[in-house]
Amino acid sequence: MGVGRSYTIGDELPPLVKHMTQEAINLFEGSAGHHGPSQFTDEATARATLGTRGTVASGRMSLTFALEFLRRYFGSSIFNRGGMVDLRFLRPVRPGDFVTFKGKITGITKEANGSRVSVEISATNQTGETTGAGGGNCLVPSGFLPPDE
Amino acid sequence: MAQSAENARKPLDWEKLEIGETFPAFSYVLTQEMLDEYRTGVTDPEAAFPTISHKVDVGAYNRAYTDAGSVNARCAFYCYNPPAPGKRITVHAWIADKYLRRGKTYICTEAVSVDEDGRLLDRVITHELKQPGEVGKKWG
Secondary structure, eight states: OOOOOOOOTTOBOOOEEEEOOHHHHHHHHHTTTOOSOOTTTOHHHHHHHTOOSSOOOOHHHHHHHHHHHHHHHHOHHHHTTTEEEEEEEOSOOOTTOEEEEEEEEEEEEEETTEEEEEEEEEEEOTTSOEEEEEEEEEEEOGGGSOOOO | OHHHHHHHOEEOOTTTOOTTOBOOOEEEEOOHHHHHHHHHHTTOTTOOOGGGGGTHHHHHHHHHEEOSOOEEEEEEEEESSOOOTTOEEEEEEEEEEEEEETTEEEEEEEEEEEETTOOEEEEEEEEEESOTHHHHHHHO
16 A cells, blocks of 8 residues: 555645536436425425525535545545535525535644545535535544554 | 335434434435436535435334424534445434424434445534424424
8 A cells, every 4th residue: 555645734625616407406316216395406395485585505515525525535435434514504505506615724733544534515606695504524444544653 | 115114103202302413324225316406406526424324323213103394493514524326324323412402302323434434524513403394384
């Protein structure tokens, strides 16, 4: 195994930008068999249930994007077997929005089977409003880290 | 059948809802089509956890209760093993918490998914605001 990658508190992750569309929302909902009208797919239902001017995306889509954000940074072989995200949804994300995920490393702690690298996450829309905030972490096995000094 | 399942649902009484209430386990087969559709929807060809869109924790709640709807306020997701298409996935879900904040009621559901080979796939925890009209009032 080659020399692993090092992580430092304060390191910033490469941003991830996602474009929300109604088609994407419909596919997301439909992938699990949710084909009926809902606040996500039908404007009238959204107005009646949420009182919003139109549909909104499920917070789980932002959650999925945050997982992608961290997976791209840590690598799928590590993140998909030891990563997590905890996101609070602060504003609706609507069709047409561009959402940018940013983050930086806030902590590194040793555990029995590696080091847990913690990341602060924020999501903002195209007007700079924060749509989501929270954090995530990934357990990086020691074999993927540089040897201790 | 659908009618009897609908009749089995009871209106949510938030005060009486018990933290720790466990819902009946349920299972489904994850298909390649589900995975492909999910990946297209989230514009990520490597997205590994289509279980997210199944909303299994709140789905279990919604099979037991009726209410005025909800809004996802917070969600945590733990990755253990990516699910494989063609495998049957079994879900165990329960009420993890409930709380009152600024006069609004929230419930917190939690679920774990396990595949037919016994692999733990993921864990999801969702906080739902049970007054969905608050979204329109605040953000329009």
